[in-house]
Amino acid sequence: MCGIIGYTGKETALPLILGGLERLEYRGYDSAGVALIEGNKLVVEKQVGKIRELVKSLWGKPYKGKTGIGHTRWATHGEPSTENAHPHTDEKEEFAVVHNGIVENYLELRKELQKQGVKFRSATDTEVIAHLIARSYRGDLLDAVLEVVNKLKGAFAFAVITVHEPNRVIGVKQGSPLVVGIGEGENFLASDIPAILPYTRKVITLGDGEIADITPEGVNIYDFEGNPITKDITLVPWDIISAEKSGFKHFMLKEIYEQPKAVGDTIRGLISGEEELPFSLKEFRRILVIACGTSYHAGLIGKFWIEKYSGVPTEVVYASEFRYGDFPVSEEDLILAISQSGETIDTKFAVNYAKEKGAKTLAIVNVVGSSIDRESDYTLHTHAGPEIGVAATKTFTAQLTALYYLASSSHPQREKLTSELMKVPSKIETLLDKSEEIESLAQKFMKKRDFLYLGRYLSYPIALEGALKLKEISYIHAEGYPAGEMKHGPIALIDENMPVVVIAPQDRVYEKTLSNIEEVKTRKGIVISVGFEGDQKLEKLSDYFLKVPPLEEDLTPFLTVVPLQLLAYHIASKLGLDVDQPRNLAKTVTVE
Ligand code: M6R
Numbered sequence: 001m002c003g004i005i006g007y008t009g010k011e012t013a014l015p016l017i018l019g020g021l022e023r024l025e026y027r028g029y030d031s032a033g034v035a036l037i038e039g040n041k042l043v044v045e046k047q048v049g050k051i052r053e054l055v056k057s058l059w060g061k062p063y064k065g066k067t068g069i070g071h072t073r074w075a076t077h078g079e080p081s082t083e084n085a086h087p088h089t090d091e092k093e094e095f096a097v098v099h100n101g102i103v104e105n106y107l108e109l110r111k112e113l114q115k116q117g118v119k120f121r122s123a124t125d126t127e128v129i130a131h132l133i134a135r136s137y138r139g140d141l142l143d144a145v146l147e148v149v150n151k152l153k154g155a156f157a158f159a160v161i162t163v164h165e166p167n168r169v170i171g172v173k174q175g176s177p178l179v180v181g182i183g184e185g186e187n188f189l190a191s192d193i194p195a196i197l198p199y200t201r202k203v204i205t206l207g208d209g210e211i212a213d214i215t216p217e218g219v220n221i222y223d224f225e226g227n228p229i230t231k232d233i234t235l236v237p238w239d240i241i242s243a244e245k246s247g248f249k250h251f252m253l254k255e256i257y258e259q260p261k262a263v264g265d266t267i268r269g270l271i272s273g274e275e276e277l278p279f280s281l282k283e284f285r286r287i288l289v290i291a292c293g294t295s296y297h298a299g300l301i302g303k304f305w306i307e308k309y310s311g312v313p314t315e316v317v318y319a320s321e322f323r324y325g326d327f328p329v330s331e332e333d334l335i336l337a338i339s340q341s342g343e344t345i346d347t348k349f350a351v352n353y354a355k356e357k358g359a360k361t362l363a364i365v366n367v368v369g370s371s372i373d374r375e376s377d378y379t380l381h382t383h384a385g386p387e388i389g390v391a392a393t394k395t396f397t398a399q400l401t402a403l404y405y406l407a408s409s410s411h412p413q414r415e416k417l418t419s420e421l422m423k424v425p426s427k428i429e430t431l432l433d434k435s436e437e438i439e440s441l442a443q444k445f446m447k448k449r450d451f452l453y454l455g456r457y458l459s460y461p462i463a464l465e466g467a468l469k470l471k472e473i474s475y476i477h478a479e480g481y482p483a484g485e486m487k488h489g490p491i492a493l494i495d496e497n498m499p500v501v502v503i504a505p506q507d508r509v510y511e512k513t514l515s516n517i518e519e520v521k522t523r524k525g526i527v528i529s530v531g532f533e534g535d536q537k538l539e540k541l542s543d544y545f546l547k548v549p550p551l552e553e554d555l556t557p558f559l560t561v562v563p564l565q566l567l568a569y570h571i572a573s574k575l576g577l578d579v580d581q582p583r584n585l586a587k588t589v590t591v592e
Contacts, residue, residue, distance in 0.1 A: 001074035009186020013068035022194035028074025031085035035096030078123030099178035101156030182244035252389035265383035285332035304404035319346035342370025379477030442570030459503035466564030
């Protein structure tokens, strides 16, 4: 988490850095700051809160420097405060550092520096980097950085500037993401591509253990020993429009509406054959799906499909639990890591662990060139485009697309199954066109404090996902449960105040789910059901009915999730909450 950006070039750095920080704000927004080289001085400006607070505090200040760094923070070490906000400097304020990730041995380094008389101004792990670089500096910033990086432990990325070399920014990547943007007479560093998209689509994705030395004239990449490395420049396939709101009130709403395209593009990418896997799922003894949050819910649905179409036993494990459990993993297993960002640290560690044990690793990621993409043996890419809203929506349905495609790849009727999948984008489109009633439903329910979401079989993970969407953006307590488990506990919660969202498409468990609805009604619960258009039985039984177009049983999750995304969105939006940047969260979770 945290977003960092660096610029050196022909333009005034400040507006470019602030614009870039706004596009990185999804990574964290507790505080923000910039450091600029102004003449022979370093100026540092920081504010607690969102980027707009920093922008306000800078109004009217005549900064003209052409080199600078910026940061938006998701606090790990040290509370959100001005002292702890980045950039951090050395004692003489000649070096400034912005940092993402954690320096695990910072306490040890801090104590050593304190013994040498260094006075610390913050509680962060970052400040040690600034002091260490200042102490190692003997006229060349790269040499100083090389001396310091080998002392740091942990997963991090940082950028540093100094008054002594006003046209130079150095960036280091070890575990946390960092890309270099190549411009004309200017160059950039950033945690993520959208930050620099208005200026360039040419990027170099740094690998772990790599350092980028950027000046307005060029970029050089080195390893931690100082050896030069040749890297490919890639052309980002998206333009800035895909990373902007295009008339929608929030990114989340725009991204919900982009789902037909995300699913369609992902199908096209997969069937183009570029990512054909050189193995069949049936070769494995077991498949272990590893993921977090929404990606985990996609994995739960993928399990049903994989077991149905390939017959290979499949388990789905939270990456954070997998890492510290004693899961027996061997060469006979396939580890399937699902991550939108490709940077979630727990998922990344799980991939590394599985590789050590000799298992084959396959990833489903949205961000090309991300750590999990690079570190897995094979990748299936989703083509959802950049997802900026913290709540995952279009990347979820794109992940389902890749999972369905993968699961059906070892089935004799593969082509028939793919043509079924191709019907999904237009069905989602139809559903989105007829979704106005969800806004008025949101108005009715926005004051409720608790929700229960129920579903069986493929609709159980959708219940979990619907509840996650609601709680993360509206701060309303919501619980997802298998509908059949309700009578083993949660039924005690049901009374006339409890909204119960039941996902009930006409599938193999439809009748069972109707019985669960009866149980809720008997206890006076308020039933909001999601079911097939024309299902009068369900409509009659429910207090509110959200319809989706009928579709083949296996594919229903692609549709049933959409009204739940919209319900969560409209409730949060009507409550006036910050839908795209909910409190305490960040889009990419690069801390354990
Ligand atoms: O980038 P990833 O898919 O690995 O992220 C996993 C979770 O952090 C993510 O899905 C999170 O739960 C979302 N905010 C949910 O909307």
